[in-house]
Amino acid sequence: MTRRRPFASVARPSSSSAQGYGAAHRAWRTAVLDRDPFCRWPGCAALATHADHIVPWRQGGAQFDVANGQGLCAGHHNVKTALEVASRRGGGAGRSRPREAHPGAVP
Ligand SMILES: [Zn+2]
Numbered sequence: 001m002t003r004r005r006p007f008a009s010v011a012r013p014s015s016s017s018a019q020g021y022g023a024a025h026r027a028w029r030t031a032v033l034d035r036d037p038f039c040r041w042p043g044c045a046a047l048a049t050h051a052d053h054i055v056p057w058r059q060g061g062a063q064f065d066v067a068n069g070q071g072l073c074a075g076h077h078n079v080k081t082a083l084e085v086a087s088r089r090g091g092g093a094g095r096s097r098p099r100e101a102h103p104g105a106v107p
Pocket of ligand 1: 039040041044045046072073074075076
């Protein structure tokens, strides 16, 4: 008995299918990346590997409309997602209220 796993003979699921996205999402992703082979973040020329919703579908953006998609590199997709999370939490800088002085801070 071997402990090797048959990677070469098994089609690996794409990250999107591994995450439970369906065929409609995969088709949308493929169409977006076919249209945008390079990252659309200003000043970035990296290959686009992520299809991003310009208007997040959780915020009402069309989930499978190619016009609401853009190709981004992994790094800029992470940046955009982090900015969206910060925005949802009530502040572009990621804080919803001013920092309070630490009780032990010297004035
Ligand atoms: Zn980029």
